[in-house]
Amino acid sequence: xxxxxxxxxxxxxxxxxxxxxxxxxxxxxxxxxxxxxxxxxxxxxxxxxxxxxxxxxxxxxxxxxxxxxxxxxxxxxxxxxxxxxxxxxxxxxxxxxxxxxxxxxxxxxxxxxxxxxxxxxxxxxxxxxxxxxxxxxxxxxxxxxxxxxxxxxxxxxxxxxxxxxxxxxxxxxxxxxxxxxxxxxxxxxxxxxxxxxxxxxxxxxxxxxxxxxxxxxxxxxxxxxxxxxxxxxxxxxxxxxxxxxxxxxxxxxxxxxxxxxxxxxxxxxxxxxxxxxxxxxxxxxxxxxxxxxxxxxxxxxxxxxxxxxxxxxxxxxxxxxxxxxxxxxxxxxxxxxxxxxxxxxxxxxxxxxxxxxxxxxxxxxxxxxxxxxxxxxxxxxxxxxxxxxxxxxxxxxxxxxxxxxxxxxxxxxxxxxxxxxxxxxxxxxxxxxxxxxxxxxxx
Numbered sequence: 001x002x003x004x005x006x007x008x009x010x011x012x013x014x015x016x017x018x019x020x021x022x023x024x025x026x027x028x029x030x031x032x033x034x035x036x037x038x039x040x041x042x043x044x045x046x047x048x049x050x051x052x053x054x055x056x057x058x059x060x061x062x063x064x065x066x067x068x069x070x071x072x073x074x075x076x077x078x079x080x081x082x083x084x085x086x087x088x089x090x091x092x093x094x095x096x097x098x099x100x101x102x103x104x105x106x107x108x109x110x111x112x113x114x115x116x117x118x119x120x121x122x123x124x125x126x127x128x129x130x131x132x133x134x135x136x137x138x139x140x141x142x143x144x145x146x147x148x149x150x151x152x153x154x155x156x157x158x159x160x161x162x163x164x165x166x167x168x169x170x171x172x173x174x175x176x177x178x179x180x181x182x183x184x185x186x187x188x189x190x191x192x193x194x195x196x197x198x199x200x201x202x203x204x205x206x207x208x209x210x211x212x213x214x215x216x217x218x219x220x221x222x223x224x225x226x227x228x229x230x231x232x233x234x235x236x237x238x239x240x241x242x243x244x245x246x247x248x249x250x251x252x253x254x255x256x257x258x259x260x261x262x263x264x265x266x267x268x269x270x271x272x273x274x275x276x277x278x279x280x281x282x283x284x285x286x287x288x289x290x291x292x293x294x295x296x297x298x299x300x301x302x303x304x305x306x307x308x309x310x311x312x313x314x315x316x317x318x319x320x321x322x323x324x325x326x327x328x329x330x331x332x333x334x335x336x337x338x339x340x341x342x343x344x345x346x347x348x349x350x351x352x353x354x355x356x357x358x359x360x361x362x363x364x365x366x367x368x369x370x371x372x373x374x375x376x377x378x379x380x381x382x383x384x385x386x387x388x389x390x391x392x393x394x395x396x397x398x399x400x401x402x403x404x405x406x407x408x409x410x411x412x413x414x415x416x417x418x419x420x421x422x423x424x425x426x427x428x429x430x431x432x433x434x435x436x437x438x439x440x441x442x443x
Contacts, residue, residue, distance in 0.1 A: 030167025073394020079138025254385030256428025326422025
């Protein structure tokens with residue numbers, strides 16, 4: 001087994017100013033990347049089930065629409081494999097820039113998918129472009145995380161590593177905020193006809209961020225040392241093959257720890273929209289406002305939990321987040337079942353508390369995933385661990401629709417499923433802890 005050494009960043013290249021610059025760049029990239037990825041999920045919940053996938057059955061339409069959301073998640077590990085290979089061989093920065101540009105192109109093109117009388121054409125185009133989005137985000141997360149963590153001083157790695165995670169709530173807020181504004185400015189018919197396309201066209205600005213990263217940031221000091229080492233050694237095999245051969249169990253356990261977090265997140269920010277608007281009769285604007293406010297909770301709490309992980313340990317804070325999500329899952333969905341057009345507070349409490357619990361896992365995650373793999377395999381290992389878990393997250397809204405099956409009385413059933421995922425995540429974290437305890441050089 002390849003031992004995962006601690007990240008060591010020389011003080012001369014990792015001062016606070018440089019770390020802050022890298023962290024902000026990573027946050028900007030992930031904000032726009034996740035904006036692109038999330039607006040598809042919002043459009044799938046609000047629009048696609050009534051346009052491209054409309055049928056006589058609301059359940060079938062919703063499942064079909066969310067199935068295209070899930071396709072993007074299935075593609076994410078493939079993007080992670082490709083990006084991991086080049087990210088560990090060519091560098092973090094060029095792969096991050098390429099992934100960002102690919103995401104922008106795919107998202108803009110989604111805004112141009114036509115509504116045609118040819119039944120198969122629009123869904124096929126959506127699937128192709130959603131797969132492209134999945135490939136892009138699969139490669140982008142690892143690059144952004146390593147850009148932030150490998151520039152950070154060791155005692156601040158958790159804090160700066162949380163900057164890319166800020167892109168998750170910021171991207172969500174931007175996406176839902178734009179959809180919310182459009183529901184105000186356009187009539188329902190205009191929104192369904194063309195208004196929903198505007199958020200996709202806006203994503204063209206991501207090109208500017210990619211160019212800025214390319215021009216103003218150097219390769220990370222950690223990778224520069226790996227590159228120098230490779231220059232004098234015999235060329236090694238594919239990093240992806242190496243990490244799967246020597247660190248497969250670490251990848252699997254890392255993915256296992258994140259099952260609850262990724263499923264909880266997508267049910268909170270995407271699944272809840274479908275339940276509230278379709279099953280509970282709530283308005284789009286009320287639902288989007290609640291999701292937007294809930295996501296905002298992650299912005300201060302993510303860095304705070306990451307800071308706590310710098311002081312008290314990654315696994316402790318990360319484990320607290322898993323436990324909180326597992327405990328809250330059942331009350332959360334019982335509350336959601338009691339929400340309605342005139343009673344929005346149960347949904348608000350359910351989603352806000354969900355995001356509070358998630359923050360304790362989201363903040364420490366980048367540093368934790370980076371530290372459990374050696375530098376020469378870090379892009380591949382961290383990315384695969386994250387993206388394998390993401391498949392579960394992508395499937396969760398579709399599974400949710402099937403479990404609820406259009407019946408409000410079935411909504412509570414989602415809670416126990418999430419609690420079970422939390423138990424699996426805690427067991428995976430404990431196994432990961434035992435595995436690292438047997439490795440003297442582990443972080």
